[in-house]
Amino acid sequence: MLVKFAEISDDVIGYIEYPGELMMRALKCVVVPLIITSLISGLASMDPKTSGKLGIRAMTYYLSTTMCATILGMILVSISKPGTHAQKQLCSANLTTNCVFYEPSHVSTVDTFLDIGRNLCPDNIFAATFQIDKTTAFKFWILLITIIEETEEKILQKKKIKTPSSNVLGLISCAMMIGICMQALQEDENVALVIRLVDGMNKLLMKAVRMIIWDNSCRNRLTHLRLDRQILWSIDNIKNDWNLRFDYSERSRDPCFCHLACSLLFYHKEQSFQALQRTCICCRYRFWDFFISRNAS
Template structure:
């Protein structure tokens, strides 16, 4: 209702509701509403204005809630009008609007797959790498923006989260997170081994495929000992700036001529080099130590704590801007991957059982075993929790990178699932670095699959070695697309299989990489939910950040 002229005593409205007493909590729609100053400033309430302030201190949703009073009084409106069938349509549109971004991203995935198949079938020749690069270019820009947020978001989030906690509480939360990570990774490996031994997908691969793939790629020579030592070395970076752009690895130098006397790789010379990928694990360790130091400093460390808190919030805000570009980026990324994939007939015909084995394992672990852990610990069904992680799941599938999805995952946890920021910003960066359930399951299945292709029977001791090595390899795997292929060499070396056999699974790895990354991200998110629930009492004793 609007009056043409505001007066000190406006005329009464026809059929207006009775003005309640001051003791009532909710004023009617047409009554005087206090100004914002009177709500937040105790001194301003002593002075009154000659004109009432209408609506100014109420949100738009509050006005919507109160318009029902006016609608009931409007002439010509019959009782029940606007309800019934139209309310259902309104509810659907409201749900669509609330979940607009996930809906658009799903449509982008479907559209990208469709576009990829259309371009494949309409082209008379195979698409060249340069042509695929042109299609993928918008997706690469989106991926670059996400990756550019990883390091500042990771360092700021971990430091601010731990700095806001008591040291004893940090140990409890960290201990719960590590226990969850190790337990779920071991479960994933065991599930994969059981499935591959039962299904035996390697016995169904033809000799033609073995010969076609043999020698198609040369892998970097590596030993298990070097891989584990490099993992420990990267925990302690000598240069933090260098850690943002490179990580250390051991390089084995083969002799010019290999013969019977020098064929042992352990006798070859070696050196060290820095690769072009960030040392995320070292940055996480430094951030944890820095957060503990800030927490121990008390008031002296408060300015530094505020800085990292503000930096983390700024990175999350930028993430919210970037993520609205995800439908465009996802569309072109998926279309390009479909274009550069090898023959789908070969993939389904020759590698179908291997693909099926890995997929059954990933679905079993990601959507049955891990949710059961959530049910046992939280005493709630995880359906809504998983649904709220939809945007992160889709982004993980499109990018194939846990790190690139980190900012999206944290946003879904905090904004939709209500996870305490001190838990999400502590647990998720660590989980994105070391918790790779899908990768561990995949590597265990792949190694035994390759042994089946070669008609080799692994002993119980070798299977146990595969389990332990796959767990360690998944921790050492960089959270970047197809990093599992690199650590696969380490697991193959455990059972004495040649590194060149990795080429057997290249045909389907690009697609399985998307699914195992999705399981990795979902496992991290459910872990954050479990840790947050188990840490409720300790967190309630401390003030929240943000």
């Protein structure tokens, strides 16, 4: 909250955010190999029936959540239609020449499920760590302006691209296949050696994660504080207009609400009330301003 009134430069804000950024980068670096080694090690040591049931449940859960997220995204895009007004306004400003522009269009449900199948079977397991297959649709608007009349033509074009993101679904499917194959061939000495190697790598990565998040009783609070500060600075990175912070409620425009929400998420239960007290003391004049403005209106 003090940064909002102290007019601190963006460089200073970046310096304060730097420790939390390093922590998040380290966690992102470890999470992909940790997922692969954990699945391979777990499936290789399981019973075939148990591993099959676990795989079916995991895939069902992932596909169901992905389908819900896809349907929700398509509904929101169909309602809001982002970018449509800006593109039409830009084109209507130039009325003397022909105008050609495009806008992103939502893909169909069939294309979305086809993308899930493509990501489920990646063509390169190493590229799946940083690339994901995605189908995009672009709607071209061609506005032909002549002396007599004005005509408009619409063209819909689809394109398959690779976006920079981790293909978690492809990594999970490949790890499950390798783990099941190792479980079937675990009597072989060479395969047993590979299983022990993967299990050792999994233990090493778990130790690395504990070192990154400082998993002990003395430093656990500092980890919560660093995560709290990282999220607070990400939210405060929005411009200094209070109206742009949140549009869902008048109460959430106060910086105290933001800090309290992060405190309730990342502090221990016995520390939540103390965090609330400190926050209210620091921002009490904001609460009075909010209370007076609400009563005046």
